[in-house]
Amino acid sequence: MPLPDEAEASAISIYDTRSGTERPFTPAHPGQVGIYVCGVTPYAPPHVGHARPLVIWDVIRTHLERRGYLVTLVQNFTDVDDKLIERASRDGVAVEDLAARHSGQYLHLMERLLVRPPDIMPRATEHVADIIDLVGRLLEGENAYTSQGDVYFQVASAPDYGLLPRRDAEAMKAGARLDPNPAKRDPRDFALWKRQIPGEPSWRSPFGGGRPGWHVECSAMAHRYLGTEIDLHGGGVDLVFPHHENERVQSEAGYGVRPHVRFWVHNGLVTTDGTKMSKSLENGADLASLVDRFGGPVVRGFLLSAHYRSPLEFSMEALSDFARAYERIKRLHLATINAAPPARDLPAEEGERVMNFPVRLLRALDRDFNTARAFAELFEMVRAANALISGLSSSGGPVTDRDRENARGFARRNLAMADAALGLFARTQTEEQNPVPDEVEGLLEARRLARSRRDFTEADRIRDQIAALGYQVEDTPDGSTARPLGDPRG
RNA sequence: GGCGACGUAGCCAAGUGGUAAGGCAGGGGUCUGCAAAACCCCGAUUCCCCGGUUCGAAUCCGGGCGUCGCCUCCA
Numbered sequence: 001m002p003l004p005d006e007a008e009a010s011a012i013s014i015y016d017t018r019s020g021t022e023r024p025f026t027p028a029h030p031g032q033v034g035i036y037v038c039g040v041t042p043y044a045p046p047h048v049g050h051a052r053p054l055v056i057w058d059v060i061r062t063h064l065e066r067r068g069y070l071v072t073l074v075q076n077f078t079d080v081d082d083k084l085i086e087r088a089s090r091d092g093v094a095v096e097d098l099a100a101r102h103s104g105q106y107l108h109l110m111e112r113l114l115v116r117p118p119d120i121m122p123r124a125t126e127h128v129a130d131i132i133d134l135v136g137r138l139l140e141g142e143n144a145y146t147s148q149g150d151v152y153f154q155v156a157s158a159p160d161y162g163l164l165p166r167r168d169a170e171a172m173k174a175g176a177r178l179d180p181n182p183a184k185r186d187p188r189d190f191a192l193w194k195r196q197i198p199g200e201p202s203w204r205s206p207f208g209g210g211r212p213g214w215h216v217e218c219s220a221m222a223h224r225y226l227g228t229e230i231d232l233h234g235g236g237v238d239l240v241f242p243h244h245e246n247e248r249v250q251s252e253a254g255y256g257v258r259p260h261v262r263f264w265v266h267n268g269l270v271t272t273d274g275t276k277m278s279k280s281l282e283n284g285a286d287l288a289s290l291v292d293r294f295g296g297p298v299v300r301g302f303l304l305s306a307h308y309r310s311p312l313e314f315s316m317e318a319l320s321d322f323a324r325a326y327e328r329i330k331r332l333h334l335a336t337i338n339a340a341p342p343a344r345d346l347p348a349e350e351g352e353r354v355m356n357f358p359v360r361l362l363r364a365l366d367r368d369f370n371t372a373r374a375f376a377e378l379f380e381m382v383r384a385a386n387a388l389i390s391g392l393s394s395s396g397g398p399v400t401d402r403d404r405e406n407a408r409g410f411a412r413r414n415l416a417m418a419d420a421a422l423g424l425f426a427r428t429q430t431e432e433q434n435p436v437p438d439e440v441e442g443l444l445e446a447r448r449l450a451r452s453r454r455d456f457t458e459a460d461r462i463r464d465q466i467a468a469l470g471y472q473v474e475d476t477p478d479g480s481t482a483r484p485l486g487d488p489r490g
Numbered sequence: 491g492g493c494g495a496c497g498u499a500g501c502c503a504a505g506u507g508g509u510a511a512g513g514c515a516g517g518g519g520u521c522u523g524c525a526a527a528a529c530c531c532c533g534a535u536u537c538c539c540c541g542g543u544u545c546g547a548a549u550c551c552g553g554g555c556g557u558c559g560c561c562u563c564c565a
Contacts, residue, residue: 020494022506040565053565083563165560167493172561190562214563236565237495246562267565268495274557278564305513306503311496311558318502321514328513331527364504372504376512386528390521394530456523463525474526483526 012067012366014232015309017240017264018164022368027231028262032070034226035061038218038235038243039075039121042102043084047284048299048314049270049277050106051113053236055300056267056308056369058115059422060232063365066421074225075118077103079125081214085200095201096125109287112296114423120225124217128203131212131220134254135192139207143253147183149195149208155188158249164264165241190246192216215246219254222247228257234265238276268311270303277314285314297426298323304371304422325379332382333415333425335389339408346410347403348393350384354407357381357414361421371422378418385411440471440482447473448480 015022027033037057040050061073079099088095103123110117124131135151138144143157155161155169162169172188181187191213196202202209222230235244244264251260269276277284291299302322306312346354357377364373388407391399419425436444447462463473471482 038565041563046565050565081563086563162493165493167561171492188562234565237559238564240494241560242562243564269559269565271558276559276564309495310503313502315502317514321502324515325513328528370504373511376504379512383529387530390529392520392529451523454523460524472526475522475524476527 011363012064013368014263014265015368016262017237017266018259018261020166025263027069028229031068033064033072033231034229035071035073035232035234036218036222036226036230037073037075037118037233038239039077040102040106041078041081041083042099042106043081043087045102046106046109046287047270047277048287048290048303049236049284051109051287051299052270052303052308052312053234053267054110054115055113055303055423056371057118057234059304059365059371060265060369062116062421062423063362063369066362067366072120072226073118074120074122074222076218076221077106077121077123078214078217079103079123080201080211080217081124089199099123099125105288109291112291113300114296114427115300122221122225124212124221125201127217127221127224128205128212130224131193131216132203132205134216134220134223134250136206137254138192138250141253143250144192145185146207147185149210150183150191151193151207151213152184152189153192153246153250153253155186155190155249158253161188161249162245164245164248167241190215190242192250215243216250218243218247219251223251223255228255228260230261232263232265233261234267236269237266238269240264240266267308268306270312270314272314274313290319294319294323295426297424298326300423301326301375305375307368307370307372309368328382329378329415329418329424332385332411336385336408336412336415339412340405342406342409342413344406346388346407347399348388348395348397350387350393351403351407353384354381354388354410354414357410358417361418365421374418374422378422381411381414381418385414436471436482437469440466440469443469444473444480444482 012025013022014025035057037053040046057073057075061071064071077099080095084095084099088098091098107117135144138153139146139151142154144151144153146152162172169188173186193205193207193216194210194213196209196211200211202211222233233244248260252258271277272283272285275283287299298319302319303312305322345351360377360381361374364370364377367373385407387393388399389404389411391404393399415424443462443466447459447466450456450458450462466473466482471484474481474483
């Protein structure tokens with residue numbers, strides 16, 4: 001593979017929420033990219049919606065690396081907040097135990113979804129000192145005030161409040177919810193530090209005992225690991241307001257850099273029956289059970305089958321449809337796994353398609369990480385490769401045995417490349433293999449004997465028997481095999 | 491009500507000025523003892539509707555209809 005040069009690297013364009021436009025990507029420091037992604041508050045088991053940003057950022061970070069950047073990906077756990085405290089007390093467990101349990105589950109699922117661990121996974125509870133430092137700076141700069149033991153950010157001190165969500169700052173006052181907090185000077189103000197309440201986790205600070213509010217932890221941790229200027233900052237669109245806007249104003253005020261984020265990258269939400277999946281609505285499809293049933297690679301591929309900014313409608317049918325499509329890729333993978341490296345050019349239009357695949361794939365990802373398009377290119381490559389391997393070409397021109405073998409080699413290389421870019425195939429044997437039981441092996445042998453004496457009635461009877469055990473018989477020139485019937489696992 | 495996004499074949503989904511990707515489902519073939527897999531062919535004269543700009547628009551502008559998200563729990 002050729003090494004990416006500057007021109008190629010700058011070919012990447014990314015949509016930025018703040019400007020509402022897609023524009024060429026350039027990092028703050030040449031050759032390096034710092035990414036901060038808002039992770040989860042681990043108070044409940046994850047649903048499919050949570051997996052989307054994980055998978056998307058895995059692809060984004062990998063593609064930036066492929067284009068020659070040194071990437072640092074930071075994804076946090078907000079392991080102290082209202083929901084967590086509420087849930088822990090309801091269930092009668094310690095906050096840290098609840099957080100640890102769910103965090104562990106995320107990490108395990110991440111692995112099954114072929115997501116590489118982020119470079120740094122900071123926890124809010126381990127960065128209280130950084131948080132206190134930021135709150136101190138904000139108080140000093142008069143961007144914050146104390147009130148009844150709490151510390152609030154003073155929104156009026158941020159002249160451009162509303163910039164990120166493109167919303168009128170004044171109108172937001174009127175839009176404040178009922179139940180106004182009397183401790184706040186302005187309904188838009190938000191808590192940086194919450195005073196100590198017996199039974200809740202708390203830390204000592206110069207402004208009294210208590211715990212961090214929501215939003216500060218991300219500002220503090222992003223600053224700790226990525227400095228004052230963040231190249232890419234992401235999360236679900238539902239975080240744009242208030243979370244990211246509040247984070248933006250406090251970071252810019254506290255660390256004195258504007259803008260502190262170059263590109264805001266927000267993914268669309270996973271919906272079901274047309275509405276957003278959410279933990280509080282409890283309409284989320286449990287991620288662990290889906291991964292168990294369909295396999296990590298299928299769930300991952302499904303999440304990448306639409307562009308990351310589009311909403312993605314989840315249903316069992318949609319996932320099954322993708323599983324079937326994925327089968328095409330998987331079959332070619334299995335059929336070419338031992339192919340020799342490509343040695344020479346391929347004939348016909350199909351040959352062009354197969355040989356150009358790497359460029360097409362990378363170009364698709366350059367354009368705002370368009371994974372839907374990347375998959376389209378992949379499927380076209382699969383079709384073209386299958387045609388050549390079968391000895392067919394659209395031009396009707398000759399396809400020699402050497403061409404066919406060569407096509408297998410190209411297919412193998414292309415699939416390896418697509419796997420590296422998108423994550424297609426499970427890494428472990430257990431996810432990879434579908435061992436056929438001895439019973440089925442025996443029936444296959446019996447059927448082979450029946451077929452050899454042209455007793456097709458018996459052969460078909462055995463095939464039905466195998467089908468009843470859940471396996472599909474496939475006859476090929478090299479003999480018969482069985483594969484799990486309708487098994488969508490990757 | 492305010493702000494934002496979206497509306498493309500039966501379903502999912504790319505495409506942001508140059509004449510509609512890809513997948514699933516469906517129909518017809520080739521191959522096969524028959525299947526399966528694979529491959530080939532078939533499907534939107536058209537991109538929610540109505541106007542406008544342009545030589546040319548799914549793509550830009552205006553209006554309308556519909557769906558979704560956010561408006562201090564949220565990936």
